Amino acid sequence: xxxxxxxxxxxxxxASELMMQRGFNGFSYSDISSPLGVKNAAVHYHxxxxxxxxxxxVEDQHENLRRKTSxxxxxxxxxREQLEGLFGFTIHQCKAGRPVCIVGALAADYDELPDDVxxxxxxxxxxxxxxxxxxxxxGREQGEFNFTGKPAAKxxxxxxxxxxxxxxYRVFGERxxxxxxxxxxxxxxxxx
Amino acid sequence: xxxxxxxxxxxxxxASELMMQRGFNGFSYSDISSPLGVKNAAVHYHxxxxxxxxxxxVEDQHENLRRKTSxxxxxxxxxREQLEGLFGFTIHQCKAGRPVCIVGALAADYDELPDDVxxxxxxxxxxxxxxxxxxxxxGREQGEFNFTGKPAAKxxxxxxxxxxxxxxYRVFGERxxxxxxxxxxxxxxxxx
DNA sequence: CTGTATACTTACTTACTAGTAGGTTAATAT
DNA sequence: ATATTAACCTACTAGTAAGTAAGTATACAG
Numbered sequence: 101x102x103x104x105x106x107x108x109x110x111x112x113x114x115a116s117e118l119m120m121q122r123g124f125n126g127f128s129y130s131d132i133s134s135p136l137g138v139k140n141a142a143v144h145y146h147x148x149x150x151x152x153x154x155x156x157x158v159e160d161q162h163e164n165l166r167r168k169t170s171x172x173x174x175x176x177x178x179x180r181e182q183l184e185g186l187f188g189f190t191i192h193q194c195k196a197g198r199p200v201c202i203v204g205a206l207a208a209d210y211d212e213l214p215d216d217v218x219x220x221x222x223x224x225x226x227x228x229x230x231x232x233x234x235x236x237x238x239g240r241e242q243g244e245f246n247f248t249g250k251p252a253a254k255x256x257x258x259x260x261x262x263x264x265x266x267x268x269y270r271v272f273g274e275r276x277x278x279x280x281x282x283x284x285x286x287x288x289x290x291x292x
Numbered sequence: 293x294x295x296x297x298x299x300x301x302x303x304x305x306x307a308s309e310l311m312m313q314r315g316f317n318g319f320s321y322s323d324i325s326s327p328l329g330v331k332n333a334a335v336h337y338h339x340x341x342x343x344x345x346x347x348x349x350v351e352d353q354h355e356n357l358r359r360k361t362s363x364x365x366x367x368x369x370x371x372r373e374q375l376e377g378l379f380g381f382t383i384h385q386c387k388a389g390r391p392v393c394i395v396g397a398l399a400a401d402y403d404e405l406p407d408d409v410x411x412x413x414x415x416x417x418x419x420x421x422x423x424x425x426x427x428x429x430x431g432r433e434q435g436e437f438n439f440t441g442k443p444a445a446k447x448x449x450x451x452x453x454x455x456x457x458x459x460x461y462r463v464f465g466e467r468x469x470x471x472x473x474x475x476x477x478x479x480x481x482x483x484x
Numbered sequence: 485c486t487g488t489a490t491a492c493t494t495a496c497t498t499a500c501t502a503g504t505a506g507g508t509t510a511a512t513a514t
Numbered sequence: 515a516t517a518t519t520a521a522c523c524t525a526c527t528a529g530t531a532a533g534t535a536a537g538t539a540t541a542c543a544g
Contacts, residue, residue, distance in 0.1 A: 138523090204396075204399070207458075268452055280448060283445045287449075320530075
């Protein structure tokens, strides 16, 4: 990995952090460049406009999710373990100072975003939904989960709950988030 | 209502709209003053700093919620109807261009907020939770609702789901939000 | 008629924003 | 040795942000 790639990666990492902490309008190029020991122009070099940067962030997160979910799948394979992987991932992100995921961070600014960023975001969410839907189908088939309604509807419901839970985390800390996970388990008929 | 009070109220109304559409960092004093036909300084006159304005917004929303919930309670009284009132309120807010509620809008900027605004926000959420907890208790006692776990935990779960649902609304429109409501009803054992 | 308070406006400052033009350095290719 | 390219930096622009100081119009009290 040469120096250029490194700087670019560090820009994405830092910007990603800022984005999730403060949203698109909550940080500036200086907030990225200063802690990295580079100048604003370096950021502009890699990402000419802020929207270019944003696009890279969404794609990076999407890629990140793909890696994580494939890790869940390799990890155990059982639906229960995959679901717990999602819970663990959420808690981990929150504790790493990223209580708002990229989707949530973008939500506030959604209407101002260029089309391709909106679409990338929508794909990101659709992928998450499809992944969880398959997990729920699997869990129901194997008798691990017990719930009413279609897996797809249940998947949306769980994702929305977690999404909302991240906001609760900001205000009330981990307690409520863990309560949410318990409630989700309970409503999937999982013994705890 | 004199002119002063009117301008102040209009500032709050407009700011509230902007806040819910774009978040705290997503709008400026000009975005408030221009459409109102006044100058930035007029906004500063009523709310010296942006944080003063924010404080007023949170309190206004809190008051608004109190009025709405008391309306739900008067409206029918049955737990089911109160819950539907919450669903209707959410849909109405989304359609009125306010897909992110004040809590969600603040979430992105939460850590930078002054203490009293954070506390006002926390009180707002606690009040919502208590209200819904009582609705769930009532519904269970009267045999309208059927769910597992404590009412308080279920209340948090539902509020988080709705919170997350508002973000889905931004990206996918009303469909998913209605699906969420259906899923919530289903899991409360309500016939639809 | 005068004094005072309210509700502003005009005109300004300071600080920061995204973005750019052009120069510099170091590595690599020919 | 020379040319080229990537990856920056320095120094800047134009625009916008929140915030302020001082002045003005109106209403109302005494």
